[in-house]
Amino acid sequence: MAVIVKYVVERNGVERMTFTSKKEADAYDKMLDVAEALEGMLEKVDVPLSEQQVESLALEIAKQKDDFMAILKGSKVPSKKDNEEKPASKKGDDDKVTAIKQA
Numbered sequence: 001m002a003v004i005v006k007y008v009v010e011r012n013g014v015e016r017m018t019f020t021s022k023k024e025a026d027a028y029d030k031m032l033d034v035a036e037a038l039e040g041m042l043e044k045v046d047v048p049l050s051e052q053q054v055e056s057l058a059l060e061i062a063k064q065k066d067d068f069m070a071i072l073k074g075s076k077v078p079s080k081k082d083n084e085e086k087p088a089s090k091k092g093d094d095d096k097v098t099a100i101k102q103a
Contacts, residue, residue, distance in 0.1 A: 035062035 007025035009016045011032060019025040038058035042049065049057070061068055067077045 031062045031065075034065055035059045038062060 005020070007019045007022050009019070009025050009029050009032065016032065017025075017028055019028065035055075035058045038061050039054055042054045042058055070077050
C-alpha cells in the first residue's frame with residue numbers, strides 16, 4: 001500500500017484544487033488571496049460589472065499578476081508570440097524527415 005500526500009486548497013469550505021507539492025499549493029492559495037483582494041477593488045470601480053465578471057476578471061489578473069505589475073511599473077510585457085515556447089529541435093531529427101513530393 002502506498003502513502004500519497006495531497007495538499008488541498010480550500011476556500012469557504014469548498015475544495016478548490018489538490019496538489020502533490022506544498023509549494024504549488026501555497027502558490028495557488030496566494031494567487032486566490034490576490035484574486036480576492038482584487039475583487040474588492042473591482043467592486044468599487046465605476047464600470048458596471050456583474051458579480052461573475054468581477055470574480056473572473058480578478059482571477060485572471062491574479063494569474064497574470066507579474067505581467068500586470070510590469071505594465072503598472074511602466075515596463076513592456078512580452079507579446080504572446082514571445083511567450084510561446086518553440087519546440088526544441090533535436091540534433092539528427094532532420095535525418096528522419098522525408099521531403100514531401102508534389103505531383
